[in-house]
Amino acid sequence: xARFLAVIVLFVALCxxxxxxxxVHIHVPDETLNPPAGERVARRPLPAGQHASCxxxxxxxxxxxxxxxxxxxxxxxxxxxGKGRLQLGFQSIQVAxxxxxxxxxxxxxxxxxxxxxxxxxxxxxxxxxxxxxRVFSE
Numbered sequence: 001x002a003r004f005l006a007v008i009v010l011f012v013a014l015c016x017x018x019x020x021x022x023x024v025h026i027h028v029p030d031e032t033l034n035p036p037a038g039e040r041v042a043r044r045p046l047p048a049g050q051h052a053s054c055x056x057x058x059x060x061x062x063x064x065x066x067x068x069x070x071x072x073x074x075x076x077x078x079x080x081x082g083k084g085r086l087q088l089g090f091q092s093i094q095v096a097x098x099x100x101x102x103x104x105x106x107x108x109x110x111x112x113x114x115x116x117x118x119x120x121x122x123x124x125x126x127x128x129x130x131x132x133x134r135v136f137s138e
Contacts (some may be wrong), residue, residue: 009037009136010106015095022054024076028070032073033060035075038061038064040045040060040061040062040064041057041058041059041060041063041064041065042057042060043055043056043057043058043123044056044057044058045138048128049128050127050128051126051127051128052124052125052126053124053125053128053129054122054125055122055123055129056120056121056122056123056136057121057122057123057125058118058119058120059111059113059118059119059120059121060085060113060118061113061115061116061117061118062112062113062114062115062116063113064110064112065110065111066110066136067108067109067110067136067137068108068109068110068132068135068136068137068138069105069106069107069108069109069134069135069137070103070105070129070133070135071105071106071132071133071135072105072127072134073125073126073127073129074102074103074104074105074107074125074126075102075103075109075123075124075125076100076101076102076103076123076124076126077101077103077119077121077122077123077124078099078100078121078122078124079095079096079097079098079099079100079101079119079121080096080097080120080121080122081111081118081119081120082096082097082115082117082118082119082120083095083096083097083117083119084111084112084113084114084115084119085112085114086101086110086111087108087109087110087111087112088103088107088109088111089107089108089109093136101111105138107135108137118132
């Protein structure tokens with residue numbers, strides 16, 4: 001529980017609109033996370049500033065996120081729902097709700113949801129993610 005609260009505090013501190021001096025509260029209804037037809041991963045960006053960005057990522061049953069790295073972005077992943085297998089560098093890790101994963105810039109990582117349930121994570125990037133430094137190995 002303490003880990004979860006620490007992640008939420010970090011999320012609120014880093015993921016505010018530029019120039020905001022008040023915390024931001026947003027309810028993200030499930031229907032906004034439906035992936036496009038044929039895809040098994042949905043990403044819902046949340047309001048953020050120039051120093052960090054946040055998104056809720058949902059990996060549908062039997063979905064995967066291909067092996068990739070971020071050249072100049074650190075990523076924090078907090079699992080909120082479901083279980084799956086995270087490939088982090090040369091490690092293969094089973095993740096579940098409450099798990100916190102720090103992915104330093106330049107670290108290869110991938111995710112497989114081999115279950116029949118959705119996996120949902122809060123993904124936080126620093127600096128703010130622009131998508132330009134994402135390099136796939138496949």
